[in-house]
Amino acid sequence: xxxxxxxxxxxxxxxxxxxxxxxxxxxxxxxxxxxxxxxxxxxxxxxxxxxxxxxxxxxxxxxxxxxxxxxxxxxxxxxxxxxxxxxxxxxxxxxxxxxxxxxxxxxxxxxxxxxxxxxxxxxxxxxxxxxxxxxxxxxxxxxxxxxxxxxxxxxxxxxxxxxxxxxxxxxxxxxxxxxxxxxxxxxxxxxxxxxxxxxxxxxxxxxxxxxxxxxxxxxxxxxxxxxxxxxxxxxxxxxxxxxxxxxxxxxxxxxxxxxxxxxxxxxxxxxxxxxxxxxxxxxxxxxxxxxxxxxxxxxxxxxxxxxxxxxxxxxxxxxxxxxxxxxxxxxxxxxxxxxxxxxxxxxxxxxxxxxxxxxxxxxxxxxxxxxxxxxxxxxxxxxxxxxxxxxxxxxxxxxxxxxxxxxxxxxxxxxxxxxxxxxxxxxxxxxxxxxxxxxxxxxxxxxxxxxxxxxxxxxxxxxxxxxxxxxxxxxxxxxxxxxxxxxxxxxxxxxxxxxxxxxxxxxxxxxxxxxxxxxxxxxxxxxxxxxxxxxxxxxxxxxxx
Numbered sequence: 001x002x003x004x005x006x007x008x009x010x011x012x013x014x015x016x017x018x019x020x021x022x023x024x025x026x027x028x029x030x031x032x033x034x035x036x037x038x039x040x041x042x043x044x045x046x047x048x049x050x051x052x053x054x055x056x057x058x059x060x061x062x063x064x065x066x067x068x069x070x071x072x073x074x075x076x077x078x079x080x081x082x083x084x085x086x087x088x089x090x091x092x093x094x095x096x097x098x099x100x101x102x103x104x105x106x107x108x109x110x111x112x113x114x115x116x117x118x119x120x121x122x123x124x125x126x127x128x129x130x131x132x133x134x135x136x137x138x139x140x141x142x143x144x145x146x147x148x149x150x151x152x153x154x155x156x157x158x159x160x161x162x163x164x165x166x167x168x169x170x171x172x173x174x175x176x177x178x179x180x181x182x183x184x185x186x187x188x189x190x191x192x193x194x195x196x197x198x199x200x201x202x203x204x205x206x207x208x209x210x211x212x213x214x215x216x217x218x219x220x221x222x223x224x225x226x227x228x229x230x231x232x233x234x235x236x237x238x239x240x241x242x243x244x245x246x247x248x249x250x251x252x253x254x255x256x257x258x259x260x261x262x263x264x265x266x267x268x269x270x271x272x273x274x275x276x277x278x279x280x281x282x283x284x285x286x287x288x289x290x291x292x293x294x295x296x297x298x299x300x301x302x303x304x305x306x307x308x309x310x311x312x313x314x315x316x317x318x319x320x321x322x323x324x325x326x327x328x329x330x331x332x333x334x335x336x337x338x339x340x341x342x343x344x345x346x347x348x349x350x351x352x353x354x355x356x357x358x359x360x361x362x363x364x365x366x367x368x369x370x371x372x373x374x375x376x377x378x379x380x381x382x383x384x385x386x387x388x389x390x391x392x393x394x395x396x397x398x399x400x401x402x403x404x405x406x407x408x409x410x411x412x413x414x415x416x417x418x419x420x421x422x423x424x425x426x427x428x429x430x431x432x433x434x435x436x437x438x439x440x441x442x443x444x445x446x447x448x449x450x451x452x453x454x455x456x457x458x459x460x461x462x463x464x465x466x467x468x469x470x471x472x473x474x475x476x477x478x479x480x481x482x483x484x485x486x487x488x489x490x491x492x493x494x495x496x497x498x499x500x501x502x503x504x505x506x507x508x509x510x511x512x513x514x515x516x517x518x519x520x521x522x523x524x525x526x527x528x529x530x531x532x533x534x535x536x537x538x539x540x541x542x543x544x545x
Contacts (some may be wrong), residue, residue: 001025004215011192011236012054013221013228019054021215027055027133029142032062034132038116040092042067042152045366047091048199049073049082049100050120051222055129057208059095059118060199064154065144071156071168074200075100081166083107085158088168089366091115098123150174153363157202157299168366175302175360176209182304182330183210187311188267190239191216194232196224196247203242203271206303226254233262240267245275248283256286267310268292271326274396280323293319296326296396298382300373302360304330305382306394318393325393333358336379337386340400343375346387351397354386355379 001009005022012019035046046063048070050056063070071089073082075097082103090113096104098121108115118127153170183189183206193211195218197204211218219236221228224247232238243251248270256262268283268290275294284292295307307327308319318325329335337352338345346352361380364370373381385397 001028001212007215008217009212010054010057011217011219013219013232014053017054021212024058024061026139027058028061028065029139030134030136031058031132032065032144033136033139033142035059035062035066035068035093038093040066040068042069042147044068045089045091045156046070047073047086047089047094047115048096049075049094049104050097050198051075052196052198052220053097053120053222054220055120056097056199056220060208061212065142067145067147067152067154067173069153069156069170071158072199073158074198075103077200079103079107079110083110084165085168086113087111088158088166089156093118095120095129097121101126147173150177151363155205156366157205158200159299159365167368169299170363170366171299171302172360172363175362176205178332178360179206179303180210180213182332184214185331186307186309188240188269188307188309189214189216190264190266192219192236192239192264193217194219194221194229194236194238194241195243196221197242197244202297202299202303207242224250226250227257230254230257230260233265234260237264239264240269241265242269242271244272245270245279246273248275248279252279252282252286262287263289265290269295269307271295271297274324277323284323291316291319293323294326296394298384300362300380300382301333301356301358302362305333305335305354305356306330318391322389322391322393325389325395327394328392329394332360337388348390349387351385351387353400354382354384354394356382 001021002025005020005025007021008018009021009024010019011017040046046059046068048056048059049072060070060072071085071091073085077085086107090111093116094104094108095118098119101117101119101123104117108117116127118129118132120129122128150173152173154173154176155171156168157171158166159169189207189210191214193207193216195204195207199205199208207218210216217236219232219238221232226247229241229243229247229251233241265287268287270292271294280292280294284290291308291310293308293310295304297304297306306329308315308325309328310316310319315328319327334357336345336355337350338355340353355375357379362370365373375381383400385400386394387397388394
């Protein structure tokens with residue numbers, strides 16, 4: 001950071017500021033000095049909870065300077081998720097945006113954790129972040145702590161609920177450095193990078209550390225807006241951007257503005273979920289001259305597992321020819337594809353579970369046993385079904401693990417089960433359900449019987465407890481009560497929250513006539529609680545995948 005002093009480290013879009021490495025380093029040092037005065041060790045944890053802004057990365061870098069593990073939360077997480085994750089790491093100090101202070105205070109109380117909360121802003125009875133930035137006499141002599149081993153834990157990420165509830169994933173200093181080196185060598189990022197995710201996500205951690213490593217700039221925005229994104233590409237001469245498929249779909253739907261200059265955009269990389277071939281064609285048409293491709297990674301391996309190198313001629317030809325591929329395995333990772341039932345190796349073009357060996361692999365789960373995450377030979381189980389072709393290009397087929405995903409957000413079935421266990425469900429007799437998929441929605445065909453319906457109470461509580469991004473859209477076809485040629489009988493709920501939306505589209509033959517917003521339905525019970533949980537988890541899995 002000293003070497004890049006006068007370079008721009010951050011373009012702050014919300015305030016139209018430019019933040020140099022010199023200014024950023026000064027703030028990081030001052031916060032590090034304050035943290036050092038708290039006598040924290042590498043056995044303690046500092047937690048962040050904030051949307052992206054000018055100072056959101058400062059405590060993160062300050063903790064890296066001191067070798068103090070840092071764990072980030074996303075301010076959009078629900079109270080239930082936040083409380084659980086706080087219990088996992090039990091932080092000593094938290095840096096929190098003002099809008100999330102009440103959430104964090106309530107969750108700390110619920111978790112029984114006594115911690116100091118520093119607020120970005122001024123909130124009564126809490127330390128103000130700005131006070132930490134006052135000049136210090138010895139800041140000119142500050143030197144980062146030298147860790148005893150690069151294998152020590154640098155950060156704690158949270159798993160996506162591969163099995164059970166989310167857990168803290170311990171990532172070493174070595175793993176972060178190796179991922180930075182891999183990204184530097186690929187030259188995919190260029191010198192100006194755009195991404196909207198917070199430090200809760202491994203993608204943002206890698207982008208922050210890599211761009212700092214190479215002296216590049218990041219464009220900082222507090223929230224995603226597709227129309228604004230198109231304009232930012234030209235405004236900041238962005239050379240690369242990382243977007244999940246859901247944001248890519250919104251960019252496509254929004255359409256490229258006329259006379260827009262995107263000539264500097266070298267790479268548009270997507271990850272976190274699969275992108276359809278149709279989407280890839282559409283976004284490539286909107287970004288001529290830009291390499292658009294997918295990558296694949298996991299928090300347990302500190303980030304990227306497979307990616308294309310846009311500066312390698314062979315890779316460029318492959319990524320253009322194989323839009324569904326997520327690239328080739330990066331340096332420092334050994335992989336194998338096995339049949340999870342027989343443990344036999346799978347050859348090219350045969351589906352199996354991806355397993356990994358690497359020094360970048362996690363140090364384990366924070367405070368928990370991680371032995372079940374490895375097979376008998378010490379290979380990390382990814383829980384993902386993949387295959388590779390003759391060119392060693394990989395493709396992600398499906399998820400073997402329990403985690404569900406919707407619009408790039410993770411939903412752990414165990415979290416849903418927790419909610420279901422504390423409330424009464426109103427169910428109807430289930431005769432026949434037929435599932436089929438369409439973009440972001442689930443089509444449910446009910447023939448002559450009753451359909452799985454949750455009560456208003458259940459849906460309202462789920463809307464409160466689950467993450468705001470866990471929106472669930474259902475399309476219902478068919479006759480539930482066989483009344484008036486398939487007209488569905490629903491109970492409308494005026495106070496119902498927007499998180500869940502039910503839409504009626506027509507009678508049993510699927511002919512759509514009018515569309516009605518529907519919120520919930522009630523009927524009679526008849527299924528055991530275990531069956532209810534199993535059915536709902538299966539239903540959620542189909543919807544969210």
